[in-house]
Amino acid sequence: MKFKRFAEYLERIEQTPSRLKMTSVLAELFGEATADEIDQMVYLALGRLRPKYESVEFNLAEKMMFRVMAEAYQVEPAKVKQAFKKTGDLGGAVEELPHFAKASRGTAKDLSVAEVYQRLMDVAADEGVGSQERKVNHMANLIRDLDSLSAKYVLRIPVKKLRLGFSDMTVLDGLSWMEAGDKSLRPQLERAFNVSADIGGIAERFKKGGLAGVAGVKVKVAVPIRTAQAERLPNEKAVVEKLKVFAVEGKYDGLRVQIHVDKSPDSKRKIQSDLFGESKKFVEIFSRNLDNMTHMFPDIVAAADKLKVKTAILDGEAVAFEPKTGKSLPFQETVTRKRKHGVKNKAKEMPLKVIIYDLLYLNGTTLIEKPFKERRKQLEKVLGRNGKTDGLELAEQEIVSEPERLNQLLKKYLKEGLEGVMCKKLTTAYQAGARNFNWVKLKKTSQKELADTIDCVVMGYYAGRGKRSGFGIGAFLVGVTHKSEARSTKSEIGVGSVAKIGTGLTDEQWREIRRRADKLKVKAKPEEYVVDKNLAPDVWVRPEMVVEILADEITRSPIHAFGLALRFPRLISFRDDKDVGQATTKRELERLFKLQRG
Ligand code: AMP
Numbered sequence: 001m002k003f004k005r006f007a008e009y010l011e012r013i014e015q016t017p018s019r020l021k022m023t024s025v026l027a028e029l030f031g032e033a034t035a036d037e038i039d040q041m042v043y044l045a046l047g048r049l050r051p052k053y054e055s056v057e058f059n060l061a062e063k064m065m066f067r068v069m070a071e072a073y074q075v076e077p078a079k080v081k082q083a084f085k086k087t088g089d090l091g092g093a094v095e096e097l098p099h100f101a102k103a104s105r106g107t108a109k110d111l112s113v114a115e116v117y118q119r120l121m122d123v124a125a126d127e128g129v130g131s132q133e134r135k136v137n138h139m140a141n142l143i144r145d146l147d148s149l150s151a152k153y154v155l156r157i158p159v160k161k162l163r164l165g166f167s168d169m170t171v172l173d174g175l176s177w178m179e180a181g182d183k184s185l186r187p188q189l190e191r192a193f194n195v196s197a198d199i200g201g202i203a204e205r206f207k208k209g210g211l212a213g214v215a216g217v218k219v220k221v222a223v224p225i226r227t228a229q230a231e232r233l234p235n236e237k238a239v240v241e242k243l244k245v246f247a248v249e250g251k252y253d254g255l256r257v258q259i260h261v262d263k264s265p266d267s268k269r270k271i272q273s274d275l276f277g278e279s280k281k282f283v284e285i286f287s288r289n290l291d292n293m294t295h296m297f298p299d300i301v302a303a304a305d306k307l308k309v310k311t312a313i314l315d316g317e318a319v320a321f322e323p324k325t326g327k328s329l330p331f332q333e334t335v336t337r338k339r340k341h342g343v344k345n346k347a348k349e350m351p352l353k354v355i356i357y358d359l360l361y362l363n364g365t366t367l368i369e370k371p372f373k374e375r376r377k378q379l380e381k382v383l384g385r386n387g388k389t390d391g392l393e394l395a396e397q398e399i400v401s402e403p404e405r406l407n408q409l410l411k412k413y414l415k416e417g418l419e420g421v422m423c424k425k426l427t428t429a430y431q432a433g434a435r436n437f438n439w440v441k442l443k444k445t446s447q448k449e450l451a452d453t454i455d456c457v458v459m460g461y462y463a464g465r466g467k468r469s470g471f472g473i474g475a476f477l478v479g480v481t482h483k484s485e486a487r488s489t490k491s492e493i494g495v496g497s498v499a500k501i502g503t504g505l506t507d508e509q510w511r512e513i514r515r516r517a518d519k520l521k522v523k524a525k526p527e528e529y530v531v532d533k534n535l536a537p538d539v540w541v542r543p544e545m546v547v548e549i550l551a552d553e554i555t556r557s558p559i560h561a562f563g564l565a566l567r568f569p570r571l572i573s574f575r576d577d578k579d580v581g582q583a584t585t586k587r588e589l590e591r592l593f594k595l596q597r598g
Contacts, residue, residue: 299347310364314382371429493581526543547572
């Protein structure tokens with residue numbers, strides 16, 4: 001397909017206000033694509049070159065992109081900046097540049113999607129001395145070779161601003177629609193995506209081999225598996241009734257990490273551990289959001305490299321600890337290890353250990369279909385007799401079938417400072433991408449408080465009054481998510497308000513939330529928000545910030561979106577490791593509401 005045609009599709013997607021329509025346009029696009037180019041189209045339409053977890057970066061800041069445009073269109077960089085200021089968008093700036101229309105008419109070359117993709121890949125891959133200059137030149141040449149509509153979209157990609165408003169899940173819907181004319185194939189496609197989160201790869205397989213093609217999708221090292229999640233039950237008795245005989249582990253409050261190791265001789269991929277300066281065999285670390293965190297955790301890379309395996313995928317929780325005492329640190333401290341700069345020093349100051357609780361792949365064989373009991377047995381072998389390999393520790397575990405014993409263990413772990421316990425069925429497979437009763441979390445021994453914290457989306461804030469006028473923020477509005485079935489909105493995930501929080505934050509937290517919220521500020525209420533007009537905040541923010549909220553209870557509410565509200569809500573932490581898709585859902589909130597009433 002010519003890139004120009006592809007850009008026309010992108011324009012149609014951008015202009016449609018309805019998700020259903022967007023899905024059908026995607027289906028049309030996929031229908032027209034060949035099997036060789038569909039993966040490239042999927043990545044590009046999502047504003048990337050490769051799946052998110054591969055973190056292929058352009059390293060071209062907005063400022064450099066002004067130069068790209070200036071060079072491409074032979075105008076002063078100041079003019080580009082001006083055009084950018086007017087539209088707030090590099091793509092939009094194209095239309096503002098006076099010389100542009102003339103210049104592009106003469107130079108556009110009608111490139112194919114594959115050609116544009118390859119040239120963008122070359123720009124991203126260029127590194128080392130002088131690469132910034134070369135990147136600018138190559139990008140400028142590319143833009144010069146494109147018509148204005150194509151340029152508009154291509155310019156947004158290096159700065160991650162394509163934002164057509166859909167995610168991997170809509171791509172799956174689009175694929176289903178292409179084949180069946182509706183979303184009926186989404187479950188099968190999603191099953192494949194759960195075990196192998198390469199969205200472009202799934203599209204290619206589906207295009208080539210239909211449902212049979214995606215049914216054959218296997219777990220692969222270096223491609224993350226979507227993580228399993230836990231359900232909740234009200235108390236020890238309910239857990240025993242539901243799970244009968246189960247494993248009990250501590251619930252560690254750190255960062256979920258999925259560690260992929262490939263030490264097989266044919267592994268060509270090597271990465272440099274910059275903490276230890278040696279060349280390592282291939283190790284990659286993914287977050288629960290499928291982000292690549294490998295470069296942030298050289299200590300985990302080094303630890304995983306010591307494992308005596310050919311290939312493996314481990315699931316666990318990274319927890320920072322105090323080097324002198326060995327004492328585990330709370331989540332708020334652990335999360336400071338997620339950083340781009342000063343990685344080395346931070347790793348020394350605040351080392352990590354990973355509590356490993358599952359093994360999903362070993363020496364060329366997938367284990368996810370095996371019962372937990374069996375996976376655990378293999379995991380014990382991998383981690384050795386005492387369950388420890390520098391930096392990696394086997395999660396302690398006990399098999400339980402009595403509420404009394406569960407209660408004792410819960411108390412023990414709470415006393416040790418953990419969040420609670422995880423109860424796991426012994427006979428079930430690893431349910432990639434699912435939250436169900438194979439895993440049940442239990443955090444409190446009494447029913448007087450709410451059984452769990454709620455991961456809320458920050459929707460906006462109110463100007464500060466009184467004592468807090470100095471911070472410019474007096475309260476903020478948070479919500480939980482629900483699958484937006486509304487055909488008229490573009491977003492897949494709706495957010496409905498559940499609490500206005502105006503107390504209980506430290507000065508530092510107020511400043512922090514204001515700073516973060518201002519980065520996400522939008523002019524008007526996002527269309528996927530459900531908020532009573534009497535609750536409308538002074539400043540709306542895009543649904544991207546997830547905060548962990550503790551409340552005394554959930555009460556009925558005449559004003560909040562789903563008829564439920566949080567009573568005495570307080571901010572526990574900023575959950576940078578979760579995205580909106582992982583925030584608490586309306587369904588979970590309703591379940592918690594029922595749980596607390598017993
Ligand atoms: P939540 O995020 O509250 O739904 O709880 C599920 C999370 O608990 C998982 O995503 C893990 O990051 C974390 N977790 C801590 N300890 C364990 C454990 N022993 N087994 C499984 N998950 C655990």
